[in-house]
Amino acid sequence: MLKLNRRVAALRPSATMAAEARATELKEAGADVISLAAGEPDFDTPERIKEAARRALAAGQTKYTAASGTTALKQAICYKLKRDNGLEYEAAEVMASAGGKQGAFNVIATLFDEGDEVIIPTPAWVSFAEMVRLSGAQPKLVRASQDHGFRLSAAQLRSAISARTRGIIINSPCNPTGAVYREEHLRELSRVLAESGIWVLCDDVYEHMTYGGSAPHLFRIEPRLRYHGIVLNSLSKTYAMTGWRVGIVAGPREVIQAVARLQGQNSGNPNSIAQAAAVEALKGPQDEVATMVAEFHKRRDYVVERVRALPGFSLPNLPEGAFYAFPEVSPLLSVKWKGAPIGDGDGLARILLDEAQVALVGGNDFGAPEHVRISYATSMANLQKAFDRIEGVARRILEG
Ligand SMILES: Cc1ncc(COP(=O)(O)O)c(C=O)c1O
Known part of the structure; x- marks a missing residue:
């Protein structure tokens, strides 16, 4: 077996980068994947x-x-x-x-x-x-x-x-x-x-x-x-x-x-x-920052409304910053999907990618496996489409 430095051998791959890479791979293979996984603004550099x-x-x-x-x-x-x-x-x-x-x-x-x-x-x-x-x-x-x-x-x-x-x-x-x-x-x-x-x-x-x-x-x-x-x-x-x-x-x-x-x-x-x-x-002048933040603010409000309406998702606190929502998805995790319990946020993220073609990141590596992370660093049109799809799959999961 290849002998690596002990600490490097124990290193876990970045969950966020892995989720984004998987979404890109599927997109390149022709799938209509919407990524809510990326931790990067969708705006161009000013x-x-x-x-x-x-x-x-x-x-x-x-x-x-x-x-x-x-x-x-x-x-x-x-x-x-x-x-x-x-x-x-x-x-x-x-x-x-x-x-x-x-x-x-x-x-x-x-x-x-x-x-x-x-x-x-x-x-x-x-x-x-x-x-x-x-x-x-x-x-x-x-x-x-x-x-x-x-x-x-x-x-x-x-x-x-x-x-x-x-x-x-x-x-x-x-x-x-x-x-x-x-x-x-x-x-x-x-x-x-x-x-x-x-x-x-x-x-x-x-x-x-x-x-x-x-x-x-x-x-x-x-x-x-x-x-x-x-x-x-x-x-x-x-x-x-x-x-x-x-x-x-x-x-x-x-x-x-x-x-x-x-x-x-x-x-x-x-x-x-x-x-x-x-x-x-x-x-230089900082106006573009304010423009981007105003756009994120609109998306934050939209995402909160949509997440709160999703069956099995809960988001009691208003996310006040960054560009992520981190809802809890516990009611979905004990449900069986294709014979096995979904188990954790990573499991749900896998199902959403397969069934809804929406990429998000399970909460496991963030230290909260009963959550998923949703990035809203993407357009309103993408968010709308993504939430419609997630809603459909979440309903199917809960209806068995
Ligand atoms: C909390 C936090 N710190 C630091 C970074 C590092 O960002 P970068 O290396 O692109 O400057 C990130 C990127 O996602 C982050 O979420």
Whole structure:
């Protein structure tokens, strides 16, 4: 048998990427599949950003840059952190990565080690736990209850912290639940976090996608956390730039230096043309962001209405951010389909793909197998068609 590195051998494939890949495969084979699986905006990257990339190409900006990014991009990141989050960082306290995913991984690999525990409130993005395992540390999954709006409570946090706890990853707005931590929730958590001194990683990639009230930044609410806090962000979702691969990391200078050292050895700089485009994205006019968010808001309202009307689905909380709904589907899971119980969200997702040609992601890898994740980063016409089909299949399942 092929002998692989122990941690890589244990690595699970990304459930979201697998679902999207399966949908693409079926589409390429001619099936009329609608994908509600993708975690990426369906909008095109705004023209002014593409134009900046063309200018960079024409100017021959095709060489290596510093592994941590160009000075122009670091300055643009500082500008963004002040404008959007009210956080003051210097250029030496920030860096660019090849996407939010690489930034998150490099930070996790830099800060955590064997024997450490990292708290991950679940349901959570599928990659966090795998990244923590790859670092040698253990993820400590703490289930945030639906009754508490899928937000971790201060009491849960307090009891999850042990002598081995070295960090926590907070993602607001949250993928997959759409939960947003408001000021009062963050204030409660911040007391416990400030006392604990553990590393606090804030994943802000969906920060602009909120529908009714913004997502305040934890480090603005409790500035002491900055000393043991890391900002993780990305241009992927905000500027519809998933393919460009530009992420943001900000934190204490020594940590950034160490993360940059790691990045310098494992990948080097993020793409130089994408970096030039990112400067324009961050510093130029921000109207396209508002236009995209307004469209997501309309879709969120539509999706909530349709999901709540689906037999066997329940969605008690309004998803307040990101572009996902995460309904519970328990009544469907004990039902037998073709002789065997459906079992879990992944099982239901498989049936919906086969029977309705709609791709969504089961909740298993998000830490909530009785749920499915529905992405509304697709057109209203697609959503309408997809929900009509899901409704038909859900009815058939329940009618036996
Ligand atoms: C919560 C969360 N963090 C980070 C990322 C990383 O995005 P990217 O690597 O495209 O910047 C994603 C992407 O789906 C995400 O959902």
